[in-house]
Amino acid sequence: MDSLSLIAHFQKIIGKEYVLTDSNSMAPYLIDWRKLFRGKALAVLLPKNVDEVAALVKQCHQMNIAIIPQGGNTGLCGAATPDNSNNQVVISLKRLNHIREIDKANLTMTVEAGCILQNIQETAASANCLFPLSLGAEGSCMIGGNLSTNAGGTNVLRYGNMRDLCLGLEVVTAEGEIWHGLRGLRKDNTGYDLRNLFIGAEGTLGIITAAVIKLFPMPIAQWTALVAVPHIHSAIQLLNLFQSQASVLLTGFEMMNRTSLAIVGKHFPQMKNPLQPEPNYSILIELSDHESEFHVKELFQTIIEKAFTDGLIEDAVIASNLSQANTFWQMREHITMAQVEENANLKHDITLPLSKMEQFILETGEKIEKQFPGIRTINFGHLGDGNLHYNFANPENMASQDFQDQHQNTIAEIVYEQVEKFGGSISAEHGIGQLKLDKLRAHKGEVAHDLMIAIKKALDPKNILNPNKVLPKYTPK
Ligand SMILES: Cc1cc2nc3c(=O)[nH]c(=O)nc-3n(C[C@H](O)[C@H](O)[C@H](O)COP(=O)(O)OP(=O)(O)OC[C@H]3O[C@@H](n4cnc5c(N)ncnc54)[C@H](O)[C@@H]3O)c2cc1C
Known part of the structure; x- marks a missing residue:
């Protein structure tokens, strides 16, 4: 079938206006958020429900057309961008954006794949969840x-990552069948765990069309502070102190080195670090409580006083209201945007056992700074999860693009070698996509990698679902 007839088939399934083929309307779907990867596509398809997704996939399966599933296109590994063959289609899930049900008694919500995360948070909050x-x-x-990326973020410490927050899925398989797995059960030992295969698969095993997600009672009080610590050693000791004293009330523990917040202040002057002079490390801490405002405040103050007495912290600013707490969080969230403004920079989203974190940072930092004098280390992350965003920007005397072109491979090699040495992971929460495809086999080991390929071949024998992402190309049956 030629491409015109194929497009006509797609139009018949979802309607002409939802099959994009002109370059202008397709453009935003063909480039990733960081603008590192660009691709081409036969068409961008915008189905409105699971049946339309299934019909499109059936058609593609029959015609051997590769499919790139896409959500908000904010992924950081190029996993949602098609290749340059012009033989692939993007299926955007954005029109599957209905909240199907809130079950307050079961503390669950059934949502379609294209629901924006913030809308889900707000809908849950309106039900006081x-x-x-x-x-x-x-x-x-x-x-x-x-x-599909098993996203993490800032609350993993207390609530887990996306895998921990999902109970059931509805998935369209590579052959266009629908798996109706939308169960809101917290216990279900009925054989292989299919749900967990699709979560984190980056669209290579099936297209998720809906999910049952977990809700939690809304905390009644939160207490947020920004504290200054002199070095990574005290940051980890401070984390241990909060974990031992506040236990599950600790909902956020974000570490940001001086350069991270300096670039935020430079590009977003309204978000200047209130801790002055700017410390080596600023830590954003949040406690959440279901008891009372008084209780969480007392607890917070007791721990902070002990931290001062033990010499772990140099300074602290406690948010006096919700708006100031939000500003602290905004500073943290704007580091990624500030790095974009700062132009090319080298990112490494890694995890390490907390017990190895300090040694990793000191040793790796020394190796890299010795080889690249003046390099700027933008080191921040979800310290409570052992997750570092261990990034680098050009020395002031070198153009950022030259820095990226000439040194990214060497720096990545050093970082990943050190990650292996300290028993960490080369991808904490962003995934593999096309960015780290060539590193996965060495990292996982041959047995694990071959098992992954066997699963992929079993679920997608024609290799039409997001080929050459996560796993390398293989010859389909
Ligand atoms: C400013 C910024 C901050 C970020 N902070 C974090 C963070 O703290 N923690 C974190 O984990 N990530 C973070 N990310 C990365 C990104 O936001 C997450 O990976 C997010 O989960 C991607 O969602 P998306 O809808 O944009 O997916 P996309 O980018 O569209 O797709 C990501 C992958 O999922 C697949 N996919 C998308 N939808 C489906 C579907 N319905 N079925 C099957 N496969 C699908 C795609 O093919 C691709 O492989 C951040 C990104 C930015 C830009």
């Missing part, structure tokens, strides 16, 4: 994308 997944891109990323 909390949906805790929270990340910088929440105004545009979609729950299908969050599930």
Whole structure:
């Protein structure tokens, strides 16, 4: 079938206006958020419900057309961008954006894949419930994308990542069948866990069209502070202190080194660090309580006083109201945007055992600074989860693009070698996509990698779902 007839088939399934083929309307779907990856597509398809998705996939399966599922297109590994063959289609889930049900008694919500994360949070809040997944891109990323990347964010410490927040899925398989797995059960030991195969698969095993997600009672009080610590050692000791004293009330513990907040202040002057002089590390801490404002405040103050006495912190600013707490969070969330403004920079989203974190940072920092004098380390992350965004920007005397072109591979090699040495992971929460495709086999080991390929071949024998992402191309049957 030629491409014109194929397009006509797609138009018949979802309507002419939802099959985009002109370059202007397709453009935003063909480039990733960081503008590192660009691709081409036969068409961008915008189905409105699961049946339309299934019909489109059936058609593609029959014609051997590769499909790139896409949500909010905020992913940071190029996983939602087609290749340059012009033989692939993008299926955007954005029109599947209905909240199907809120079950308050079961503390669950059934949402379609194209629901924007922030809308889900707000709908949950209007029912006095909390949906805790929270990340910088929440105004545009979609729950299908969050599930497919097993997104993390700032609340993992207390509530877990997306995998922990999902109970059931509805999925269109590579052959266009619909798996109706929308169960709101917290226990279900009935054989293989299909749900967890699709979560984190980055669209390579099936297209998620809806999910049952967990809700939690809304905390009645939150207490937020920004504290200054002199070095990473005290940051980790402070985390341990909060974990031992506040236990599950600790809902946020974000670390930001001086350069991270300096670039936020430079590009977003309204978000200047209130801790002055700017410390080596600023830590954003949040406690959430279901008891009372008084209780959380008392607890917070007791822990902070002990931290001062033990010499762990140098300074602290406690948010006096919700608006100031939001400003602290905005500072944290704007680091990624500030890095974009700062132009090319090298990102490494890694995790390490907390017990190895300090040694990793000191040793790796020394190696890199020795080889690249003047390099700027933008080191921040969800310290409570052992997750570092361990990024680098050009020395002041070198153009950022030259820095990226000439040194990104060497720096990545050093970072990933150190990650292996300290028993960490090369991807904490962003995924593999096309960015880290070539690193996965060495990192996972041959047995794990071959098992992943076997799963992919079983679920998508024609290799039409997001090929060459996560796993390398293989010859289909
Ligand atoms: C400013 C900023 C801050 C960020 N902060 C964080 C953070 O703190 N934590 C974190 O984990 N991530 C973070 N991210 C990365 C990104 O937002 C997440 O990966 C998010 O989950 C991606 O969702 P999306 O809807 O944009 O997915 P997309 O980018 O559209 O897609 C991501 C992957 O999922 C697949 N996919 C999308 N929808 C479906 C579906 N319905 N079925 C099957 N496959 C699908 C795509 O093919 C692709 O492989 C951040 C990004 C930005 C820009």
